[in-house]
Amino acid sequence: MPVMSSDDFSLHREDCGEFEDGMPVSSFPDEVNSIEDLDCDCWSEFDSLAEAN
Numbered sequence: 125m126p127v128m129s130s131d132d133f134s135l136h137r138e139d140c141g142e143f144e145d146g147m148p149v150s151s152f153p154d155e156v157n158s159i160e161d162l163d164c165d166c167w168s169e170f171d172s173l174a175e176a177n
């Protein structure tokens with residue numbers, strides 16, 4: 125399940141160390157259309173959003 129950072133609203137995996145506090149979100153926001161829209165390296169092992177969700 126993705127986690128949205130409380131600081132900058134960036135999306136991360138739950139075990140990512142790049143955010144201090146965040147809120148789990150049940151799915152990616154509509155503006156996220158591909159894995160490239162997720163900026164953090166914690167997503168880099170995934171090839172597609174379907175795998176990451």
Ligand SMILES: [Zn+2]
Pocket residue numbers: 135136137140141142143164165166167
């Ligand atoms: Zn991250």
